[in-house]
Amino acid sequence: MDNPSTTIVGSWPLNNSNENMLKVFEDLIQIGIDYPCYPQLISMISQFLSPLAKEIAQLEEINHKFYLSDDFKIPENPVALEYGEFIKSFFNERPQLLEQIKGTKACLTGPFTLASEIILKGEIAKGLKPRIFTEPRAIMVDWIVEKLAEIMKQLGKAYNNMGIDIISMDEPLLGILIGRKVLFHSEDFILEILNKSISEIKSLSSIHVCGRISPKCRDILLQTEVNILDHEFRTNEENFDIFQKEHLTNTDKFLALGSVKSKFLPVEGYEINDYVEGIDSLEAYIRKAIKQYGKENLLIKPDCGFLPLKDTFGEEIGYEITIKKLKNMVQALKRIK
Numbered sequence: 001m002d003n004p005s006t007t008i009v010g011s012w013p014l015n016n017s018n019e020n021m022l023k024v025f026e027d028l029i030q031i032g033i034d035y036p037c038y039p040q041l042i043s044m045i046s047q048f049l050s051p052l053a054k055e056i057a058q059l060e061e062i063n064h065k066f067y068l069s070d071d072f073k074i075p076e077n078p079v080a081l082e083y084g085e086f087i088k089s090f091f092n093e094r095p096q097l098l099e100q101i102k103g104t105k106a107c108l109t110g111p112f113t114l115a116s117e118i119i120l121k122g123e124i125a126k127g128l129k130p131r132i133f134t135e136p137r138a139i140m141v142d143w144i145v146e147k148l149a150e151i152m153k154q155l156g157k158a159y160n161n162m163g164i165d166i167i168s169m170d171e172p173l174l175g176i177l178i179g180r181k182v183l184f185h186s187e188d189f190i191l192e193i194l195n196k197s198i199s200e201i202k203s204l205s206s207i208h209v210c211g212r213i214s215p216k217c218r219d220i221l222l223q224t225e226v227n228i229l230d231h232e233f234r235t236n237e238e239n240f241d242i243f244q245k246e247h248l249t250n251t252d253k254f255l256a257l258g259s260v261k262s263k264f265l266p267v268e269g270y271e272i273n274d275y276v277e278g279i280d281s282l283e284a285y286i287r288k289a290i291k292q293y294g295k296e297n298l299l300i301k302p303d304c305g306f307l308p309l310k311d312t313f314g315e316e317i318g319y320e321i322t323i324k325k326l327k328n329m330v331q332a333l334k335r336i337k
Contacts, residue, residue, distance in 0.1 A: 004298040007035035010107040011305030013318030016041035032330040037105035051079035069122045078154040103165030110171035111148035115139040157200030168206035175211035230256035232303040248297040258303030260325040276324045282332035
């Protein structure tokens with residue numbers, strides 16, 4: 001990665017269908033994204049917990065919420081492999097498109113974030129006093145988080161064996177868990193769980209944490225064996241003050257720099273282009289990052305996933321905004337190269 005490459009976080013503002021997945025993936029390649037990720041068109045929670053609920057009797061899905069009632073056995077086979085299979089099938093049918101990219105990307109949802117969405121009930125919830133949440137959650141119980149890490153490790157290994165080049169673990173909750181203090185767990189436990197989750201990834205591993213990153217969160221992430229630290233910068237420009245070049249060079253890590261906003265509200269009187277960062281401003285923004293971090297240490301991508309734009313703007317406008325943002329991001333980087 002001598003020059004910054006481009007990638008995306010994953011989610012898109014379209015309804016879930018194979019036709020839409022094909023459309024998005026092909027558009028990403030034609031736009032010039034170097035490491036396209038399979039399109040996430042459903043919640044990053046249900047993507048993994050819904051199939052797990054079919055395999056684990058103690059885990060129930062009721063009205064899009066997940067409830068755990070007892071200890072459980074880890075399924076023998078990984079779940080949600082169809083997303084990696086989608087990438088393989090796509091290029092088997094369109095081998096010529098493989099020549100237009102540097103590699104592929106897949107995303108997992110991290111064990112802390114998954115555990116935060118599992119509500120505990122019955123005996124397993126006894127004695128747990130809710131904090132942050134209104135009821136006991138799996139995030140409060142070490143052994144449940146450990147089992148979820150093992151499940152993600154299996155999936156990471158499977159994606160790795162499929163030949164996917166970047167495998168990224170989405171852990172948006174970590175930005176909340178790790179502030180000045182660490183909630184629910186010790187720093188050592190968080191480090192152990194993150195390393196376990198990515199331990200079978202022999203290609204490039206990545207972790208995506210949203211929001212403003214605290215110095216403590218930064219330091220824990222820098223101690224992990226993850227190759228790429230992926231964060232929002234456009235929405236949280238304070239993150240420029242958190243990371244310095246030495247942090248990356250001393251730990252042999254890349255920084256995936258959020259360069260276009262992915263969450264915003266409609267503004268009265270705005271047209272579509274008013275929501276899209278201009279090429280000139282994006283070029284200046286990326287040059288600032290290159291000066292601070294070194295081009296050899298960077299990946300360029302959007303802040304986060306674009307799924308929220310579906311509810312905010314609707315599919316058609318949300319998709320058009322997203323595509324225009326990515327086109328300008330790619331064009332800005334081409335100017336620099």
